[in-house]
Amino acid sequence: MSAPFARTAPADGGSSVLDTVHGRTVPDPYRWLEDGESTATRRWLEERRREFTEAARGWPMRERLAADITRLLDHDLWSPPLLRGGTAFATLRSPGDEHPRIVALDGGAERTVYDPVAADPGGRTTLDAWEPSPDGSLVAVQTSRGGTERGELQVLRTCDGAPVEPPVPGVRYSHVAWLPPDLGGPAFFYARRDGTDGRRGLWLHRVAVPRGADTLVRACTGPRTVPGVRVLGGRWLLATESHGTGHRNDVWIADLRAVPADAPAWIPVQEGLEAETTADLGPDGMLYLRTTLDAPRRRICAADPAAPSPEGWREVVPEDPEAPLDGFTAVGTPDRPELLVARTRLGVSSLDAHDARDGRRLHAVGLPGEGMVTRLEQGPDGAAHFCYADVATPQGVLLLDPGSARPRPWPSPDAGGRPPSPAARIRRRVLRFRSADGTRVPLTLLSAPESDPGEDGPLLLHAYGCFGRPRQFGFSATVLAWLRAGGRYAVAHVRGGGDGGRDWHRRGARRDKPRAVEDLIAAADALVAEGHATRDRLCLTGGSAGGMLVLAAAGLRPDLCAAVISSAPLTDMARFERMGLGRMWTREFGTAADAGDFAALLSYSPYHLALDGAARRGPAVLLTGFHSDTRTGAAHPRKMCAALQGAGAPALLRYERDVGHGQRAVSRAVALAADAHAFAAERIGLRPRSGGR
Incomplete structure (x- = not known):
């Protein structure tokens, strides 16, 4: 593997802060980095930019991944x-x-x-x-x-x-x-x-x-x-x-x-x-x-x-009782009203037509594969439009005529439409493991059969586990490029997400948020114990609230994996309410104003776990941050990087201005994805193949 990353001494941009919260002393030595426009912060960010640029220059998968992601995006998206x-x-x-x-x-x-x-x-x-x-x-x-x-x-x-x-x-x-x-x-x-x-x-x-x-x-x-x-x-x-x-x-x-x-x-x-x-x-x-x-x-x-x-x-x-109802739309005619109902089972959608008067299931709607149905919309004359995508098939729009069970592409080929076609064959398996409290938690494992390097090859383990959102298997050019290069990809359907409905969400929210972290740790352990991964070829990956989750898991278990990718994460859970939209999220995470909530927050707060020093024995970490991020707030990855490097941990920060938490230009999205996954490839041993794509 590559040499350790450069270390930086604790920054001198300001004095260390000690807060006393509910009678507990809480250190915050990098609070000065919350000011994103200060001279000290700008100087510190420039040092991190040089570190990242130097490290990324030696990642051999970077250009190949960027080229393949770009090719996979080469289609009309309606x-x-x-x-x-x-x-x-x-x-x-x-x-x-x-x-x-x-x-x-x-x-x-x-x-x-x-x-x-x-x-x-x-x-x-x-x-x-x-x-x-x-x-x-x-x-x-x-x-x-x-x-x-x-x-x-x-x-x-x-x-x-x-x-x-x-x-x-x-x-x-x-x-x-x-x-x-x-x-x-x-x-x-x-x-x-x-x-x-x-x-x-x-x-x-x-x-x-x-x-x-x-x-x-x-x-x-x-x-x-x-x-x-x-x-x-x-x-x-x-x-x-x-x-x-x-x-x-x-x-x-x-x-x-x-x-x-x-x-x-x-x-x-x-x-x-x-x-x-x-x-x-x-x-x-x-x-x-x-x-x-x-x-x-x-x-x-x-x-x-x-x-x-x-x-x-x-x-x-x-x-x-087995599948959350994700979306619906009312279609048909006044005398024959129908409901199109989409449900999701572990990331895969089904679509059924029901009689709107008595609820009878009329028929199943045929879908192109095991994928995701989104954006159900009423169409003209009782028809409906919706989007479909799966791991190997880019998103396309389908038109369902009244009473029909067979959707057709929109725009039609006669009108110049080019319906997306699968870009690869993908093998999908569902495993189940037991978490720390005995709860059985599902995990989905994806690989490309024709290029599978073996059961213990490089593996990305993704989790989100927040806000009751289910993980759906739509199209991701980034994930598909990783699979086509010979890597494997897994999703842990941890509590806090929506894969098991509202109760599954509640069991991993607020003071029970540590359950979501425990689920992810158990998922990584199960993959290793069952021979699907080895520690040195395993990378955790997550973004936003999921970025917090993967950092917390690695902070609590420094031996868990070899690398972590955390994009635009929450990290300082003692102060998350003061940054971005954090004040809106107290129903999910709790509030520092409540002593019980605060104790739970500190138990998994990635920033504070890093300050405790365990990070020096942990995996290599890539953090991404966006200066205009008004959701989680850009101070979180800045402070986390400083805490990790201050503890002697191998950490890099990829930081961008003029972009935020959401949409961005395609070229910038491709560059971000290629950099993050080239980092993972370098740390867990995914190498270019001669004669490959």
Whole structure:
């Protein structure tokens, strides 16, 4: 393996800090690195940049991985179309494009409405959200710059892409819900969650009306909630408010045809309940609700939108005790309404059609393989569009006609569409292991049969385990490039994620978050014990909250593996509420204000485990950080790198400016993925092959 990384002495950018929290002394010697713009921090980051550049220069897999990832991305990437006023709108990223663009399709002719690269040739502007008006003449486009994810809404003319007014500021991944044209307009409802003027909530914006005339139609009930808005069926205004990321929300509905749009009369659909509910309007005029109320793996109920309280809900599709219900859409006709229901079993989707009146399963929808169904959307004339991808097949859009069990590609080949095809054969196996408390936890192991180097070859073990999100096996050019190069890839479906529904999530959240770390440690141990891996050929990998998880596992068990990749992680769990969006995540991790929560947080906090000195005996670590990260906050990887290097551990930091936690230009995404996996290849022994791809 390669030589140890360069060590740096504890930095001298400021004095060490000792906090006393709940009677406990907590050291924080690198707090000065929380100031990302200080001279000391900039100097320190420049030293880390030189370290990384020097180390990466010697990784032989770097160029090969970058080239293969780029080849695997060489296809059209469409979003499901939205039909407005006779025009179909979608996003399209063609081969070679840095970002997707919005296109309008009229009679088969494709016209670009908005291209973020044309607006910003430097590639720093991302398209965050968009929604065409009901008649298709306008498109509301939300963009942000430099990775901050704090953006603005622009209203553009469809015919030429020209703006019709100054942008609306202060938005972050806002829903946009256009007012039906016969109720006045053009106008739309949108969510303002950053609170630039101190008022957060749902607003009505009338296009081309002087600034300052937006009307607040529903204020947020608290500082840590996330608002959302939709218009259903051209009549019903639906408002939601999520309580952080705790899988609990409140839902209200208002009849736009009963009162003026700027003064909706809100009727509670769900309020004050420990449940998460989403809604759709069926062709029969009924409100269909996907909910965790009395169903941890979710069920679908029906309600009269004029009297929608839970007391009147009628169960249509019951909970499946083995598979969470991930998505649905209402399709069909008023006299034959149907529900398309997507469920996920350990990362693999199924799609079924149900009779919306009595819930009967009508048929299974045939899918191209064992993959992931996402973005179910109502289509024209009772049809539906959705996205499908699997480990070997890039994402494509499929069209399902009413009553059919066989979807077909969209756009059709006759219209110039090129449906993605599998890029490789992948072997998928599901294993189960016992965690520290005896719980059986599933693990998925992937390999490419034609290039499998053996049962104990280089293996990446990935985990996320937070916010109730299931791990789904869609397409990743990065993972596929790793498999094609002869590596193997495993996913531990640890508690805290959503693979077993809401209960599985809760069993690895808040004070039980250490269970998720224990599950990951047990997964690594099981892979070694059963002969699927050796310690020196095993690398843990995770991003964001999953980046915290892999660092915590390695911090608690320094002998666990040879390497760790941690991208944009949380690391200082004593202060996570003070960085990025951490204040929104107390339902997931707990709060330092509570003594019991704080004790649990410190028990697995990667930063504090590194400060305790065990890291010097641990694996090599690659951290990635993004200066404009407003989610987890860029201070976390900075402080973690300093703590690891200060303890004498082999650690590198790959740090970027002008990008954040979310979307980025394709070339920058490829470079990041190639660097991270070339690091893993170097540390766990994946080598280029002569005559390879």
